[in-house]
Amino acid sequence: MEQQDFWKWAEAEAQRSGSAATVGRLDLSELPSDLRLSVPEIQTFHTALCERIGRLELVLTDNRRRMVSVHKKKDGRHRLRAHHMFVGCDRDTIEALVQLMKGGDDIEQARQAIKNYITRNRDEISFDVDPDELEALGEYHNLQALLDQWREELGSDELADVVITWGRYGRGRRTIRFGSYDFDRKLIRIHPALDQQWVPSFFVEFIVYHELLHALFPPIEASSRRVVHTSEFRQMEEKFPRYEEAMAWERRHLPRFLGDG
Ligand SMILES: [Zn+2]
Structure with a gap:
């Protein structure tokens, strides 16, 4: 993130x-x-x-x-x-x-x-997602299952056509963005570095949950600034059952993702 x-x-x-x-x-x-x-x-x-x-x-x-x-x-x-x-x-x-x-x-x-x-x-500018480009099944984590689970849990029509895929490795390793949400395509991308055995399922689940919340709480424009993580968003994010644990896990393991740990 x-x-x-x-x-x-x-x-x-x-x-x-x-x-x-x-x-x-x-x-x-x-x-x-x-x-x-x-x-x-x-x-x-x-x-x-x-x-x-x-x-x-x-x-x-x-x-x-x-x-x-x-x-x-x-x-x-x-x-x-x-x-x-x-x-x-x-x-x-x-x-x-x-x-x-x-x-x-x-x-x-x-x-x-x-x-x-x-x-x-x-x-x-294609607004459509090519289904052939979606790859939700990783080697260790199944994104589709996590998406389906939370879609049901959150139970909103807004989420019906959200799709998910593992992303590709990009350039640069000084920072890492675990997930992103494309509002126009309703597409969640999850960083492929999370598809590793040592990455616990609850953490991948948390990232999927976070990106799914973007579909529920779109950004607001406030005095020409764009606020992506609104206070409603943050409140809802904290309702993730293992929120504290996920935050702590991220802090502890970030260096390993960046190749310094
Ligand atoms: Zn976000």
């Missing part, structure tokens, strides 16, 4: 090569860690916008419900929150994003152009 820091690295890389002083801040912290996007491509997108509008704070998101939003700061600079599908977009779409930030008479036209871009490229 620790934050992946691949994007922090990518952000620092992009800031350095693009000089944050001239193009403005770039925020990649909301992107999922297993997303494949190249840093130079992000940089090109950011720079192309800045050439037209000046220093710009760009926040790339994975938010499919709110693909684009614009905020003008007190000092007159802009902050653009945009779905990562815009990285690599054509010149006209860049122009439309700029018009959207500037406001004025062309704004309706700009909105339409952005909508068209989203429609044209929507197919590239």
